[in-house]
Amino acid sequence: MKFTVSGKILSTAACVMLALSAPALGVAADTIKFGIAGPHSGDLAPYGLPSVSAAKLVIDKVNANGGIKGKKIEILQEDDVCKPEISTNTATKLVSSGVQVVLGHICSGATIAAMPIYKDAGILVMSPSATSDELTSSGKYPNFFRTIAPNALQSPAMIDFAINKLGKKKIAIIHDKGDYGKPLAEGAKLHVEKTGKGQVVLFEGITPGAPDYSAIVQKIKEAGAEVVVFGGYHPEASKIVSIMNKKRLGIKFVSDDGVNGDAFIKLAGEDAEGVYATGPQDTSANPLALKAKEEHKKAYNSDPGMFFDGAYAATVVMLNAIEKSGSTKLEDLKKVLQADKVDTPVGAINFDAKGDAVGLGYSMYVVEKGKYIVVK
C-alpha cells in the first residue's frame, strides 16, 4: 500500500479507519495526527517511554492553548520494541492510520528498517535518539531529522576522552555486533588511527545474551589494555563491567549513550561506579531544559528519563514547522526546519541539509554514588 500525501486521501483514509474502529467520526478531519514510535514495552522501554511523556507534555500545552490554527493535535502511539522486524509493522500501522509527522523511532536499527515506509508516504520523521550515521549522511532518507548528534561525533567523543582526559594510550574496543554498537566501535577505531595518539590493542565483537564474558575479559587483560571502549547497550555493558571487577582488572570502562541511563545503574549496581558514558549534550545550564524537567516532575512526579530533552525538542520544532508552514507536507516542513532556529531544551537548533541538528555534540558522564553526572 502506498499513500501519496494528498490531504483528501489521508483524511478519507483516516475517516474510514475511525469509522471502523471508533464512533468518534468527524473529529478526524481537523486534527493533526502526531505519531510516536519506539520501544514502549520490552527491555529497551526505558529508552522509548520518556519520549512519549515529553511529546504529551508539549502537545497537552499546545492543545490547551487551542491547538495549531484551531486544529487539535492527536497522539498516535505505536510500540516497536526496538526490533527492526517489528518496526516495519509499526511504521505501516502509523502510516495507514494517517499520521502526518512521527516522533521516533528510538533505536537506530529499528529506525533504518522503518524509514523506507515513511519515505514512500512522504512523512516527516524526527528521532530524539537514533544516532546511526547511515540515517543522515547516506542521503537515502530525505524525510529524516534528529535532535541528537550522530554517531560520527560520538565515537570521537569517547576516544578523545579516553586519550586526552584519562590519559590512556592502549585501548580495547568491544562492541555487541549490532546495528548501533558496531558502527560506533568502528568509528572509534578509525578515530584512534586518525589521531595517532593511541593504539587499538583489541577490537572484537561479543555475542549478546551469552551467559558469561570471562574469556573476552581475560583477553582484554592479556592485550594490555588500559581502557575499554564499548559500543552497545546496557545489559551487555553491565555484564562486562561486573566480570571485569570480578577478575580484578581495575581499568576504566568508557561507553556510549546506550549505557547512559538509570537502567544501567540499576542493573550493574555497585559495579556501575566509575563507568563513563557519553550522553546527549549537557543541558543542565539550559533554562528550557530545566523548565521541561519541572513540567515532567509536576505531571509524573519523577525525573525524566533517557532522550527526554531530545524528544521534547523534536516535538517543539515539528509543531513549530507545522505552524509556520501551515502545512504537513514534507517539502514545506523541511524549509522551515532548515531555516528557522528554534529555542528548545537541547539548545537553539535548526537542521542542515542532511537532517542533523546544527551545533549538537556529546558530553561525557560518569557514575558517581549511583547517579550519572557530567564530567566537566
Add this chain to the structure above:
Amino acid sequence: MDYFIELLFSGLTRGSIYALIALGYTMVYGIIGLINFAHGEIYMIGAFTAFIVATVLSIYGFPLLAIVIIAGIAAVVWASSYGYTIEKIAYKPLRHAPRLSPLISAIGMSIFLQNYILLAQTSDFLRFPRLIPDFAFMEPIAHIIGSTDLVILVTTVVVMVALTFIIKFTLIGKAMRATSQDRTMAMLVGINVNWVISATFIIGSGLAAIGGLLIASHIGQINFYIGFLAGIKAFTAAVLGGIGSIPGAVLGSLILGLTESFATGYVSSDYEDVFAFSLLVLILIFKPSGLLGKATNQKV
C-alpha cells in the same frame, strides 16, 4: 601460560553453566525421547523464583547463607512443579502421537512461558542479588577463577555424580532405565511409567532451578529471555555429548564451553559461535549419536 589457565577456567565455568541446564534436556530425552524445549524456560522460572524469594528475605534481614538455602529450595520446588505440570498438560496427552507433535507442543510451551513471565513479571532486565559472596581464600586467584565460578564448577560435579548414582543404584533409577529401554515392557513388570516420567521431569526441573540460581547470581541479571538463549546452547551441548547420556551432557557442555573460551582467547570472539557450531557439525559427522551417545536403532 597464565593466559592459558585463565581461558581454561573461563571455559570450564561456561561449560558448567551449560551443563547444569543440559542435564535436564538429556534426562528427559533419555526417558521419553522428547526434546523438552521448555526446559530453558524452567531454568528461567527457577531464576525468577530465587530472585523474588531472595529479595523478600533480604528485606527481612536474613543472613546470606539462609537466603541462598531458602531461595534455592523455593526455586527447586516451584520449578519442579512447573516441570511436572508441563509434562501433564503438554506432553502426556501426546504420548502416543507422532514424534513431531510433542516437539511442537514443547516449542509452544516455551513461547507460552516466556510471554507469561514477560507479562506477569517485567520485560526489563533485573539486577539479580549477588548470593555467593567473595570468599577470602579465593582472593589470591580471583583473577583466574571467582568464587561464583568455583561454586558452579563444584555444583556441576556434585550434581553429575549424584545423578549417575541415582540412575545406577537406586530403585527409581532402575525404573528409569527400564522405562527408557522399553516402556511397554516396563509397564508389564509393574513399573508405574507415568510416575517415572513425572519423576524425571521433577528432577530435571529441580536441576534447572539450581542452575538458574547459580547462573543468575554469576551474571548478575535476569529477564524473561535468558532461558531461551541458554537453552539453545545447552541443547547443543547435550547433542554434542550424546543426548540421553548424563556424563555425555557434562562432557559436551565442557567441550563447548572450552571451545568458545579458547576461540575467543586465541582467535576472536566474533567467531565464538562459528567455532562452537563447527565443532558440533564435525563431531556429528564422525559420531552421529554424539560423543558418549549409544547408537540405537530407530524404533519406528
